[in-house]
Amino acid sequence: MFNKFNIYKMAGDVLFDINTPQSMEDRMRDTWNNTADIEWIDPKKPMVALSFDDGPVRPVCETSPAIRIQNALRDAGMHATFFYWGCTYDEDTRVEIVRAQELGFEIANHTKTHPFLPQLTPEEMKAEVGFMEPILKEISGREQFLLRPPYLSVDDVVKETINVPLISCGIDSEDWNNATAKQMIDKIAKACENGSLDGKIVLMHETYDATAEAVEFLVPYLVAQDYQIVTISEMFKARDKEMQAGHVYGECPQ
Template identity: 30%
Template sequence: MRKRFCIGTTVLMTGLLLGGCLQRAVPPAAPPGTSPPPAAQPGGVPGPAPNAAHPTAPTPAYERDRPATPDLTGGPESQNRTARTTPREGTDPSRILYFSGPRTAKQVALTFDDGPDLRFTPQILDILKQNGVKATFFIVGTRAQAHPEMVRRIVAEGHAIGNHTWDHPKLTKLTPQQIRDEVVRTDQLLDSIVGYYPALFRPPYGLTNPDIVREIGAMGYKIIDWSVDTRDWAGTPVPQMMDYVRTELRPGAIILEHCAGGRSEDLSNTVSALPQIIDTLKAQGYTFVTVPQLLNIPAAKMSAE
């Protein structure tokens, strides 16, 4: 009798032990309407739950930037520009509007329009820094307001800046007072960011006329056009961009590129072409300078008017 009791007790204890092990091995079912708990990784560390709080890949910086970088009021360059059939050089008789610098030395100035943004501008600055090249950036006011840290970086790394209006309109469609408002508002913002008023101005899309030249000149600016157009704004392939540079290049050249674009514009071609442009011109004996250095003009002026 005692033997049967012992056997029964042993069987009962074994069953209880097995049941407890099985209960620990099988996770409890998730309550209705909830996600199951994350599976354990080797070592017993829970893995990330596949939900919105843990996306599989972070959103690229340039995608996060798109809503924050204001668009160009006049529209993207590709919808408002045509390439010039005859490159321009030198300066106009007023000594206000410049297309290029002196041809007495093998110097060139790289210029970048429509920035800053957080997608292309940092890449361009990185390339310039890696190659020890200084350039000139023509800044749109609304974009400087959105990304003041990029304007500070441009200046801190030794580049020159110029005024490219507040929101990139077509100046030929504005009144003289509207033009002044565009320019002064941008200058006041740039002064608040970097501590000075730029003395350089570039009209959006290169659109100007004698009245605009007189108006801007009376405000103390030098208007900076260009003599070499890479046509990056048209989505031009890199080999074709290089052909344009080789064909139009002269000592004293001012080269037009962009460090930001309109919503529909992809300037990956500019980023890819820039190291090639630098290497090609250096191999030909050119040195890179800022526009004020090229033209021997001040980089800053005393006031916004």
């Protein structure tokens, strides 16, 4: 559907833009109301936030990579964040989002049609971001949803216009760039071994069989390494770190 490789290269300069200077008033006004339940998390142990874009996936069935990813997390008692778009949302695929919510995962926003947000007017941006919000609200009962900007593409107008935290990544699985399951496993296992995985948000997509295969290996592997696999909101709350609207986050250091 999209040539993600070239688009990511184009968007490369914004890929790891973590901070935006803001006045203290703005920080107070735009504090993210983090409602995550962190009872089950030990803040002293290492943790990682796997995150999955471009769902829901058609058709919703046991062989769907999205359901395989959900099941791998469920079977280990772990969590993740799922960024849903409008492109494949309908009454049939809605059940996948409901299932994610019921399993304790974080459901989040990936726009209506997956545009480059910086190419839109502020009104168009709000319409794109506003499409999934009532759907996610009805399913979760929550009011605010993290946004992963398509292609991780943001500029100052996006940051000023969008009133929720913007989620980038600290590690890119490169599944969108045809990475194999083994390549994804090697990259994340290496980061686990050298300690750099702790606190990272990992970018993945729930649309690939290779990603599902990697996750089915990595979830029990990471648990055996004493890692907690948590949602993005859980990681920030467990580490007592605030998120703010219009800021870009790719990791949550200890």
